[in-house]
Amino acid sequence: MKRLSLLLAVALGLAATVSARSAVIECWFVEDAGGGKLAKKPAALLLRQGAESPPPRPDLAPERYLKVHDPAGALQAAFRRYPRDAPAPRCEMSLYVPLPASAKWLSGLTPEQSCPRALDGTWLMVSMSSPFLSLSSLLRPQSEPLPEPALITMATAVLTVFTHTPTPRIRMGQDALLDLSFAYVPLTPKAATSLVPGPPPFGLEWRRQHLGKGHLLLAVTPGLNGQVPAAQEGSVAFAAWDDDEPWGPWTGNGTFWLPAVQPSQEGTYLATVHLPYLQGQITLELAVQKPPKVALTPAPLVWAAPGEAPPELLCLVSHFYPSQGLEVEWELRGGPEGRFQKAEGQRWLSALRHHSDGSVSLSAHLQPPPVTSEQHGARYACRVHHPSLPALGRSAEVTLQVAGLSGPSLEDGIGLFLSAFLLLGLLKALSWAAAYLLATQNSTEKVQHSTFLYFSHLILSAFPSSSPEGGCWPGGQNPALEFTQTCIKSCHLKQA
Structure with missing residues (x-):
């Protein structure tokens, strides 16, 4: 199984070599010229590893013409997704001095304050940037260049940090996911090391740069038990080594997640990977957008x-x-x-x-x-x-x-039809209301007429036709009876 994994890794390495955009990356070697000025000299990195001899570069000093040995394959992995038709990245090279990290929460990485002798010698830092890649690599060059046919210096990539999203564009209110990969190749050989086998502890920090000041958002130290500052703004990092080979090389991940990004959170983000006396840092320019x-x-x-x-x-x-x-x-x-x-x-x-x-x-x-x-x-x-x-x-x-150039449209016809329909409905409702009121009035009059007839009959039965003394009423009839009979006739005529 291990042999199969090794063959697969070799195949992926060959594929990466074939798919790499360019064999040579042109750089500028930047150094201090005194008086606050910088001097630039041309340099080049030969990334592809092949059996053929490197092309001669008489325009370059041998110490600035480097053939890079990349045991972890980080440089090839960084350029695997680089577009073939895109311009080459901007590249700068400068001297680097190994130092312990100054932050207190990283003191556990360097319990002794003096660099080990294994880190003595010349170190170079290479920084590359483009819209598709941001990369930083610490190179350890050999002391003497290789002889003819081409004078070139061998260098080993010890710590490489890179991202494929150097200029993320995040929609306002959405989460930002900033990818970060790194690789480390230990310098101390297996036979001479006294360290515990396996990947070493490391420190990871993400900062946002604003007005020349760095604001710490997140700090983690996988493999250490020290106290670290609390995460800010709900940020999270997926920080871990991807493999646990006993003697390396090792690759790791430090992807950063920031929830619900707002305009106040855009700016320059600095991602730094700390190893004992070695640091690799890249920059990302996060922009927040919202379409109108x-x-x-x-x-x-x-x-x-x-x-x-x-x-x-x-x-x-x-x-x-x-x-x-x-x-x-x-x-x-x-x-x-x-x-x-x-x-x-x-x-x-x-x-x-x-x-x-x-x-x-x-x-x-x-x-x-x-x-x-x-x-x-x-x-x-x-x-x-x-x-x-x-x-x-x-x-x-x-x-x-x-005006004056268009007749009634389909929308106009539909509007007229709806208006007529509503008017017809209104007239029908008014007709129903009038009929209801008339029926209610007739019913009331009938009730009043029946009540009057009932009481009239009561009156007729209460008054006899003769006077109380046995005689006759004046005129020959009881006056109340005569009045009641007249009213009854009138009511019957009205009802008819």
């Missing part, structure tokens, strides 16, 4: 008479970030020439309006010139360009209608 919303009013139609100017158009560009890089264009589509063209008229932008979440808004205004009959049906469009949008941007449009 675009709305155009009045909508959906703009009415104007021939020879008159349409109403002012207002394009609201809202809740975007950053404020830089926004462009607003006005277009007239389908005009007299039947194609897109730049819209004429007066245009201006409002001041920025700031929101509580850090985003901004503004409005763009256009006062179109007087229209002609040929412009009937043309469309005014507001097109917005912003770094958070695709190359074509985002647009909104309205249609221009010239």
